[in-house]
Amino acid sequence: MNNTKIWLSSPHMGGNEQKYVQEAFDTNWVAPLGPNVSGFESDLEQYLGGHYPVAALSSGTAALHLALIMAGVTTGDEVICQSMTFSASANPIVYLGATPIFVDSEPVTWNICPQALEEAIKDRMAKGKKPKAIIAVHLYGMPFQVEAVVALARAYDIPLIEDSAEALGSHYKGQFCGTFGDFGVLSFNGNKIITTSGGGALVCRTTAQKDHAVFLATQARDAAPHYQHSHIGYNYRLSNICAGIGRGQMEVLNSHIALRRKMNEFYTNLFESKAGVRVFQEPSADYFCNFWLTAIVVDSAQCQGKNREDLRLALEAANIESRPLWKPMHLQPVFASAPYYGGKVAEQLFDDGLCLPSGSNLTDNDCERITRVINSF
């Protein structure tokens, strides 16, 4: 019996990636610029509907950093951030000497809770500082409550940065994630829905914003024959080699999303008859989730006292990777002193939630192995 490791989410090449990489070598564009970088940007722009200029960068974290800079965040400012997320959503706030203000999730999309968000904005303003930006996340590819969050950002006139690192291809009422806020952030890390081995992008509203992002990402060189600088710059541009992988991956993005959604369906059927386990699902037909990862919530009271950690260990014993949901930032030692608004929704999800293998490259045999472990558990 084949017992190779089943991963949560692993790279899945489409076939043409190496063709674009070969082209880069053949034309000697082995540099952080070139035809693959522009080609990948234009693929992304077209995919997102053609109205949002995209700057290809070295990582999603770099894109968040530049979005905060372009939103005017600087030393001593406060930035609101969804607490339940990967630390990369929050770290760039601290790079800038600003303070993260963490906000709880709501139980429907597991993303930033509009009520707690408004409470945080009002309280920070009452304490004398209006937040400089809001970072909201589409966790596991599930769109956040777009209308409510966008309305609050507009009402209080605070730039909205959409962390869409996990949500390329997800949409809400037909509009793609990454295009709702003032800036959108994408990631192409090795475990994401498409990968460039490492990479990211900033989705902008105007060409001038994209040009400024590229300027900052290429060491902020002024227009002069010598090296002249009036701003602090960064080395954040995407390599033309990595962008070649991205062009190949864009050709299979939609088919890979379909396969991830099939994995969600597989788990929905598998757990249908099992009391005490809820599979994370779209709340209504307005939501289209790429199901980057499928997650479940285990109610141990209904599972003879067994909890998500017991299930994780049972899967691990069978060489199957699974992982608890993101540990909320307000519970992380490094952010212990940051203010927090909300209740225990994110905390409860962290306690009871588990992400299951969700890759677009899982085989029928992999699914049988997963079924066997879960059924006997």
Ligand SMILES: *Cc1c(COP(=O)(O)O)cnc(C)c1O
């Ligand atoms: C992966 C991820 C990032 C960071 O992207 P990198 O490309 O790895 O820097 C940011 N936010 C979220 C929610 C992510 O999942």
